[in-house]
Amino acid sequence: MSRTLWMWTGIGLLFMAVAGMLYVVLAPLVQPLPTYMALPNVVLTDQDGQPFDLNQTRGKVVVLSPIYTHCPDICPVTTAKMKLLQGLIQTAGLSDQVQLITFTVDPERDNPEVLKRFAGIFDADAHNWVFLTGTPEQIQIMIKGLSLYVQRVYYIDKTPIPETSLTHPTAGTFYLVNHTDILFLVDRQGNVRALPPGSRSNVDDTLQLIRQIVRQ
Amino acid sequence: MKRLLFSFLVILITLTACATPVPTGPQIHVENVWARPTIGSSMGAGSPTQVMQGMPGMSGNADSGMASAAYFVIVNNGSEADTLIGASTDVAKGIEMHETRINNNVAEMVPVTRLDIPAGGRIEFNPEGYHVMLTGLTRDLKVGDTIKLTLQFQKSGAIALDVPIRMDK
Numbered sequence: 094m095s096r097t098l099w100m101w102t103g104i105g106l107l108f109m110a111v112a113g114m115l116y117v118v119l120a121p122l123v124q125p126l127p128t129y130m131a132l133p134n135v136v137l138t139d140q141d142g143q144p145f146d147l148n149q150t151r152g153k154v155v156v157l158s159p160i161y162t163h164c165p166d167i168c169p170v171t172t173a174k175m176k177l178l179q180g181l182i183q184t185a186g187l188s189d190q191v192q193l194i195t196f197t198v199d200p201e202r203d204n205p206e207v208l209k210r211f212a213g214i215f216d217a218d219a220h221n222w223v224f225l226t227g228t229p230e231q232i233q234i235m236i237k238g239l240s241l242y243v244q245r246v247y248y249i250d251k252t253p254i255p256e257t258s259l260t261h262p263t264a265g266t267f268y269l270v271n272h273t274d275i276l277f278l279v280d281r282q283g284n285v286r287a288l289p290p291g292s293r294s295n296v297d298d299t300l301q302l303i304r305q306i307v308r309q
Numbered sequence: 310m311k312r313l314l315f316s317f318l319v320i321l322i323t324l325t326a327c328a329t330p331v332p333t334g335p336q337i338h339v340e341n342v343w344a345r346p347t348i349g350s351s352m353g354a355g356s357p358t359q360v361m362q363g364m365p366g367m368s369g370n371a372d373s374g375m376a377s378a379a380y381f382v383i384v385n386n387g388s389e390a391d392t393l394i395g396a397s398t399d400v401a402k403g404i405e406m407h408e409t410r411i412n413n414n415v416a417e418m419v420p421v422t423r424l425d426i427p428a429g430g431r432i433e434f435n436p437e438g439y440h441v442m443l444t445g446l447t448r449d450l451k452v453g454d455t456i457k458l459t460l461q462f463q464k465s466g467a468i469a470l471d472v473p474i475r476m477d478k
Binding site: 162163164165166167169170173207210211214242246248251252253267269271272273274275290291292293 | 345346347348375376377378403405407409411414415416417418419420436437440442443444445476477
């Protein structure tokens with residue numbers, strides 16, 4: 094009798110342990126992702142100078158990456174991660190379902206030609222990866238719609254001065270742009286569902302999030 | 310007995326003095342040098358002005374060229390610290406040492422005017438950390454190219470480097 098009791102107790106504990114492990118592994122896959130915001134409704138310009146309506150991405154999962162091409166250190170890392178992601182997406186057979194978008198937060202310097210050459214540095218495959226710019230007003234719609242932090246820092250006599258503290262004209266003065274360093278993962282309905290890191294992202298983790306959004 | 314003890318102490322002190330390393334000063338060695346590919350000021354055919362014609366606000370002023378960053382590891386095998394106080398190159402109009410910092414998901418660059426390399430220590434310039442920023446590039450920096458970069462140290466003086474252009478590993 095006692096032996097039977099111990100056996101069923103052991104089976105019960107084993108069952109609970111397996112159930113717990115399954116929950117830990119599967120819960121992230123079945124829990125719905127939050128909705129942060131909607132993809133801004135704006136028509137931008139791609140690296141070939143052609144209009145690109147963000148609404149045309151409906152039906153696809155979008156990976157959105159804010160950058161500027163004069164960025165010496167962070168944006169190249171983020172864009173290199175996007176290139177790795179593009180390869181992983183292709184290997185996963187998702188290239189036709191996932192659209193990569195890199196857009197500039199510095200439209201005054203980043204015109205289509207500059208973006209095209211920037212894309213060339215990273216050997217970006219234009220099949221599912223576009224580089225977008227726009228007028229300052231259009232880019233402001235993106236910045237506000239995505240709640241991005243973007244602030245120019247001018248270098249005057251090697252001293253960084255935020256644009257909010259400038260007291261004299263800035264024409265021709267070199268500037269960097271402090272900006273949010275995250276990616277925006279957008280579902281097929283145009284809603285932002287995940288905000289993984291940008292330059293510090295783990296591309297395998299980002300791919301898992303993309304797979305989850307693709308399945309939804 | 311006292312004489313024997315005194316002799317032992319004299320020998321011990323002498324040996325200790327001999328074992329103390331003679332100061333060699335800083336011994337700076339720079340390794341793992343590389344810089345990012347980027348676009349210089351020469352825009353060539355298909356100028357941005359043509360592409361952006363009729364689109365107000367997008368001037369496409371790329372005359373200054375994009376920015377690049379150089380990375381390396383400074384090793385000091387000497388017995389004294391040294392200080393990196395500047396850098397120069399002939400391919401950029403501007404050159405500054407920076408440190409990237411990311412706080413609350415916002416990336417920013419913080420200028421670094423001097424950086425101590427302790428005796429027996431090392432300082433790494435890596436992506437998302439310390440880097441030498443190159444601005445106003447006078448030509449494209451293409452993968453496979455090599456540029457000249459000179460680091461200026463307070464005690465060791467100038468150290469000239471050949472910097473290969475490549476993507477991140």
